[in-house]
Amino acid sequence: MSSILDSVNLRTQMVGQNRLELLLFGLETSQRYGINVFKVREVLQCPELTEVPRKTSVIKGMAHIRGETIPVLDLSEAIGRSPVPAEDERRCFLIVAEYNKRTLAFLVRKVDRILNTNWDQIMAPPAEIGSDNYLTAVFEFEKKLIEIIDVEQILADIYPASTDVSDDIATEKVKKAAHELHVLICDDSQVARNQMQRSLENLGVKVTSAKNGREAWLMLKDMAGKGVDVEQYYLMLISDIEMPEMDGYTLTSMIRNDTRMQRMHIILHTSLSGGFNVSMVKKVGADGFLAKFNPDELASVVVKRIEAVSKR
Incomplete structure (x- = not known):
């Protein structure tokens, strides 16, 4: 075998x-x-x-x-x-x-x-x-x-997973900075989308979700076509890798090849394990890789991004 x-x-x-x-x-x-x-x-x-x-x-x-x-x-x-x-x-x-x-x-x-x-x-x-x-x-x-x-x-x-974020991560300072920020999440699993949304809402950010890479890409392309500054509108994109119609690697590559959104901050969030993913993240131009699913780890990545944007 x-x-x-x-x-x-x-x-x-x-x-x-x-x-x-x-x-x-x-x-x-x-x-x-x-x-x-x-x-x-x-x-x-x-x-x-x-x-x-x-x-x-x-x-x-x-x-x-x-x-x-x-x-x-x-x-x-x-x-x-x-x-x-x-x-x-x-x-x-x-x-x-x-x-x-x-x-x-x-x-x-x-x-x-x-x-x-x-x-x-x-x-x-x-x-x-x-x-x-x-x-x-x-x-x-x-x-x-x-x-x-x-x-x-x-x-x-x-194995039911908690979606609660620790208080030392979801602080009042973070929530105050996050309340006008918007995160796009992309995953074909409904349970994964729900887990991410509940965790991120603990931080106070707004969340929009897409069911696969193609849906996310069409959403972003439509916004850019209407003159929306996608890089400013979304704090970041958090995307699964395995998805029907268009995977997360391809979605990342297409965003990086579009001058209207190529600097968008992208984290690939996946149940795929192993160091292989780290090298592939670099290959397609994503900003990071995060293994599923730990609410504190997910929230920490978003908090780090919030802090980076706040310093500008």
Whole structure:
């Protein structure tokens, strides 16, 4: 199974080109799902799991992998489908991935292939299905829809995160300086947008949100076309990297190539882990990288920007 990740080394060449690699996998039906290869550390046959006391049956146990003890989540049960029976676990696979500073293993029935595609081929789920689902994107492949699961929503359900900002960061002085400032946030996950908005509103800043890079880009381009000084209107842009239609790297590159907004302050805020992102931030011209999700760390980045603007 390790051979399925042989092409991972090529992924650095796709940064800033609105391209991605998806690892396709299956659960209990013929429906296929996708996860960004960037987030995948390895894929392996499910070993024997160690049971642990737990509040939710979604966590099947712990796997001991290369000296680490990693929690195993049944992805079928996490999205409301039938759980994997205990007797079938050893015939399943683990996708070991890194999300929001956590290393997790997702229990899946089968692993298919790695698919190289473009973010502009990835679409947001139809609005008609409502917001009560675990989908963050869909795309068509071989005349069938591949679904990309909103893992951040799953993790928020299992490991609820506080959005409160510490008082020593959200001081009265900061709030006074922030009340007329405006931050643009961009993320395809509704739970991520809500988390960021609640945290930033603790500082007193105004928040506008976009669901993907394309929506943010069209918003900024429209404002600039109407004569709005985008660099002055927004204190900063805080954008996810992985998004349907246009990713955060491409959004950053397009802003940097537009003289009307090229000095806009941009922070890439993502669940993608690792030092790789730091070098990619420099490559596309972003001002910084921040791993999800810690409200104090997010607020501190904004406070630093508020202080820089106040000194002008």
